[in-house]
Amino acid sequence: MRNSRGSLIRPYPLPGSASRPVVTPLSPSVVYASDTPDALDDQYEGRVQGFTYSREGHPNAQVVGAHVDALEGAQGGVVIGSGMAAVGAVLMGLLKTGDHVVGGNQLYGRSLRMMKEDLPRLGIGVTFADPGDVAAIRAAMRPETKMILVEVVSNPTLRVADIAGLAALAKETGALLVVDNTFTTPRAFRPFDHGADIVIHSITKLLSGHSDVMLGYVAARDPALAQRLMVFSVTMGLTASPFDCWLAERGLLTFPLRFDRAQATAAQLADALAGLPGVRRVLYPMRTDHPDHALATALLGDQGCNMVSFELDGDRAAANAFTRAAEGLSFAPTLGDVGTTLSHPASSSHRALTVQDRAALGISEGFFRVSVGLEDPDALIGVMTRAVAEATGKG
Numbered sequence: 008m009r010n011s012r013g014s015l016i017r018p019y020p021l022p023g024s025a026s027r028p029v030v031t032p033l034s035p036s037v038v039y040a041s042d043t044p045d046a047l048d049d050q051y052e053g054r055v056q057g058f059t060y061s062r063e064g065h066p067n068a069q070v071v072g073a074h075v076d077a078l079e080g081a082q083g084g085v086v087i088g089s090g091m092a093a094v095g096a097v098l099m100g101l102l103k104t105g106d107h108v109v110g111g112n113q114l115y116g117r118s119l120r121m122m123k124e125d126l127p128r129l130g131i132g133v134t135f136a137d138p139g140d141v142a143a144i145r146a147a148m149r150p151e152t153k154m155i156l157v158e159v160v161s162n163p164t165l166r167v168a169d170i171a172g173l174a175a176l177a178k179e180t181g182a183l184l185v186v187d188n189t190f191t192t193p194r195a196f197r198p199f200d201h202g203a204d205i206v207i208h209s210i211t212k213l214l215s216g217h218s219d220v221m222l223g224y225v226a227a228r229d230p231a232l233a234q235r236l237m238v239f240s241v242t243m244g245l246t247a248s249p250f251d252c253w254l255a256e257r258g259l260l261t262f263p264l265r266f267d268r269a270q271a272t273a274a275q276l277a278d279a280l281a282g283l284p285g286v287r288r289v290l291y292p293m294r295t296d297h298p299d300h301a302l303a304t305a306l307l308g309d310q311g312c313n314m315v316s317f318e319l320d321g322d323r324a325a326a327n328a329f330t331r332a333a334e335g336l337s338f339a340p341t342l343g344d345v346g347t348t349l350s351h352p353a354s355s356s357h358r359a360l361t362v363q364d365r366a367a368l369g370i371s372e373g374f375f376r377v378s379v380g381l382e383d384p385d386a387l388i389g390v391m392t393r394a395v396a397e398a399t400g401k402g
């Protein structure tokens with residue numbers, strides 16, 4: 008290989024080695040040199056594997072893509088700069104003026120925003136409906152509806168979408184069923200096994216798991232759609248950075264262990280919170296008192312999820328007191344970190360809504376969403392129990 012001889016400007020090439028690294032090397036090179044124009048032809052025409060320019064692909068993205076593909080039972084998934092880049096590639100790369108899309112009414116806030124603010128500007132119609140109610144989604148559809156976009160478990164009230172019903176509806180109407188699987192993860196739910204056409208991830212969250220990488224993923228069941236998503240992401244420059252992919256691969260190696268541990272702790276925490284006098288209600292899909300418990304059990308089996316929401320018996324003052332008293336837990340708007348994080352939808356993700364609209368979703372000033380991490384379960388439950396008592400005066 009010519010480049011193993013080095014170049015005039017970089018005269019000292021990597022040393023040859025009879026052994027090979029165990030860890031995937033980080034490959035920041037933006038550009039890849041070929042031997043001849045014929046060799047480049049071979050590469051472009053798929054006779055040999057290689058890279059040319061990292062916007063179009065690089066080894067670290069390929070490794071992460073293969074890893075998430077295997078988890079999701081997908082092929083040719085695109086690793087992309089962020090979860091929102093994945094949502095954008097699906098909505099803007101596949102829809103055109105005159106098309107219509109039906110979105111779940113409790114989608115991730117930025118996805119809702121893209122659909123409300125950006126798609127109409129491009130002449131793409133948007134309607135939102137409850138993804139747990141197939142009749143409501145059906146009623147929202149039009150002859151020009153090309154896509155249904157939902158999340159399996161909604162933020163922050165953890166309602167569950169009727170994926171089987173939606174897959175049947177999509178099939179019947181010829182619309183694509185797109186599932187954002189960020190909350191549930193392929194450990195608990197694999198959308199392609201349930202009739203989804205496209206799967207989206209924010210790898211930023213549980214898959215990479217350490218809050219030090221922003222990355223997304225999108226895969227389509229139909230190879231022609233997968234190709235369009237890949238070309239759109241390359242053309243728009245939504246490409247993932249090698250370093251982020253390198254970190255994400257490291258996170259993915261422990262993803263199943265982290266997920267299992269976090270969701271087991273989440274189940275314990277949900278039960279503990281439900282027994283506290285200062286807590287009005289707990290939302291956890293694997294508890295029998297959750298409104299979608301049967302659906303959650305059918306879809307997620309015994310895997311559950313690491314997210315628990317609950318309502319303090321108190322107002323904004325109690326919420327302030329709670330985050331102050333919850334020592335060692337970050338009050339931060341994310342999920343899926345190794346550490347437990349608390350989020351308060353009324354002041355963050357749902358702050359743009361009126362008090363009445365929030366109330367309709369069941370989000371009060373005392374409402375918190377907890378992304379359970381890897382702390383010792385007893386220590387975590389201890390901190391939360393003390394913080395609830397301090398914030399509400401009920402213990």
Ligand SMILES: *Cc1c(COP(=O)(O)O)cnc(C)c1O
Nearest residue numbers: 089090091115187189209211222
């Ligand atoms: C965070 C998130 C996104 C966006 O992902 P980023 O990596 O932050 O761009 C999309 N969907 C869901 C469900 C999310 O939680």
